Amino acid sequence: MPKKHLINMKSIQLYLRSRISSFGFAFNGLWSFFKNEPNARIHFAFTLAVLAAAFYFNVSATEAMALLIVTAIVWVTEIFNTAIEHTMNFISTEKNEHIKLIKDLAACGVLLAAIAALITGLIVFLPKIL
Numbered sequence: 001m002p003k004k005h006l007i008n009m010k011s012i013q014l015y016l017r018s019r020i021s022s023f024g025f026a027f028n029g030l031w032s033f034f035k036n037e038p039n040a041r042i043h044f045a046f047t048l049a050v051l052a053a054a055f056y057f058n059v060s061a062t063e064a065m066a067l068l069i070v071t072a073i074v075w076v077t078e079i080f081n082t083a084i085e086h087t088m089n090f091i092s093t094e095k096n097e098h099i100k101l102i103k104d105l106a107a108c109g110v111l112l113a114a115i116a117a118l119i120t121g122l123i124v125f126l127p128k129i130l
Contacts, residue, residue, distance in 0.1 A: 002024035017019055029079075037061040047071055050121065057128040067124060077113040 018116065021055045034040045050067055084106040 003072070033079060033082060037078075039078055043075060043078055047075075053125055057125060059124060059128075063124045066120050070113070070120045074110070074113045074117050077110045081110045 034044070050071060054064055054067055085103055088103055092099060
């Protein structure tokens with residue numbers, strides 16, 4: 001077998017191994033998020049409630065996609081908010097107006113995502129309830 005082919009095979013194996021490892025890192029982050037962050041459990045409870053309501057009211061595929069998208073956006077913004085908070089706490093534990101602003105802006109992102117999710121939920125579920 002030519003050497004060039006062996007080098008390519010090793011490169012591919014290393015690449016695949018690193019991609020698989022990156023999934024492990026992501027799942028470690030998810031586990032840590034659920035284990036250490038009270039907001040994760042709150043979001044999980046609301047996600048289960050939305051899922052149950054979606055099945056109970058037999059939402060359409062379009063409605064399900066809208067609910068899925070806004071739910072995912074809330075989760076993603078909360079995880080990024082948590083990462084930003086931890087980063088800022090690592091940088092300094094002292095009161096700092098710049099760090100406070102950064103944390104407040106990250107929290108604002110979660111709030112806006114949650115408001116969008118609430119409005120979407122009302123648009124989808126209110127006509128089914130009334």
